[in-house]
Amino acid sequence: MSEVKQHLNRREFFSYLSVAWITFSAACAGLLTLAFRFSYPNVNFEPEMEFLAGTPSDYEEGVDERWKNGFGVWMVKQEGKLVALSNICTHLGCIPTWMPAELKFKCPCHGSGYYMNGINFEGPAPRPLERYKIGMTPEGKIKVDKTKIYRYEKGQWDHPNSFIQV
């Protein structure tokens, strides 16, 4: 009792230091985790990659825009084939507009134009629009899968999954 310590000795100093340091690091790590979490959106508005698109009889000849805003897909029925056309311009990724009077897709960014079947013909677009995988479910519904794409210039448009016969 007589010896009341006035000063920390070396060993105590280090144990205090390590506690303080660990606390500090933990706080920083927690803050960083929060900041990292913050950079991810709470709600994700990304379109689904897979969706059911009704039955083949829902579609008339020509371009159908009903899935464009939700999923970024044009359903194009032409010459007995129904395809799911991507709505991303192959130039720099803008969203072209379908112009029914002119029968073409026209990109608002640099003026690329595509025919109804997706083939590019004017402006700087280097290649045709891409097709998404399309198929039938056992229940007779159309299923579009955007994770798989088919590119014309690679000769993939003959692939049986790139269109359905209607």
Next chain:
Amino acid sequence: MKELINWLADPIRSFPIFTVLFILMMKYYRVVGTKKFAWGFTIISIPVVLWFATDPNFWLIITWPDNIPISILIVAILFFTWFSLYRCAVNDQRLDDGLCPEEALPENREKVWCWPNLVYTELFAIIAGTIFLIVWAIIFKAPLEEPANPTWAPNPAKAPWYFLGLQEMLVYFDPWMAGVVLPGLVVVGLIAIPYIDTNPKGNGYFTYKERPIAIWGFMFGWLVLWIYLIIVGTFLRGPNWTFYGPFEYWDFHKVVSEYNVNLSEFLWVKWLNTSMPSNLIMREMLGIVLTGLYMFVLPPLIAASNFGKSIIEKTGQIRYYIYITLLLVMMSLPIKMVLRWLFSLKYIIALPEWELNL
């Protein structure tokens, strides 16, 4: 009259016109660079601009909040271009007379204190700039648009005004070229200027006749290839990035039929009347050869000419080759633009399979 101006404003015609005006301005800089010319130009342009502004379509375009800075910018550029030519003309006249440039006169070499001379000016500039921005923000409200939607794009979709030159460039090039390679080279080239250009002439004073190559190279890239393209992108491009004359109504359904063809299709289908070979390299042979000639054979050829020899003599081989490569890359833009207009040429080398197009 308005019809005529609309017709002339199409880049196919306005680009050559602008280039010719630029060449005339540089050639007769001693005429342009006088106060008389500046006053005459201002006096003539005021009624012209007023007459332009009476047209509702033109008025709509220039008072579009996004476009007002560009109008201010154009006026500022006109003034500063004239001002530098004016100073050049004055100095060159003095040099012709065997005098020193104006900036070297004893009264202009006098030194002053940073405080208060410079700091006061800076303080004033800061206050003026802040006031300007506040007033601007009050008058022109930033539009609050709908939430971002990845499956929809505004029409026309325009970049911020300082990128409109790039966006206009993208009309003629693949995104890799106009979005990455060319802007990258512009930045690298600008950084490289002090290392390439070691000529001490013109340091600290305005002069034209001692630095013609440097001034022509820079001013062409700046005024014709950058400012001109910004003006086109801002005022003359409407829905679907179609061309609209300054007095033209932005009709969404204006149809311009255009059919662009790759060089390989020209070669195989049109000239040789066969089908395209399936081997990719074979198919694009002509474009590859032409590009190779342009980038690798042209520099040594120019080096053998008088123009090249004089540069090499002054700066050395390495500097010459860097300079000429940058210059050739820069010139590829107007070349490509002209080819597109004349022949609807899409790509010189078109390898979409490899995401490589020139």
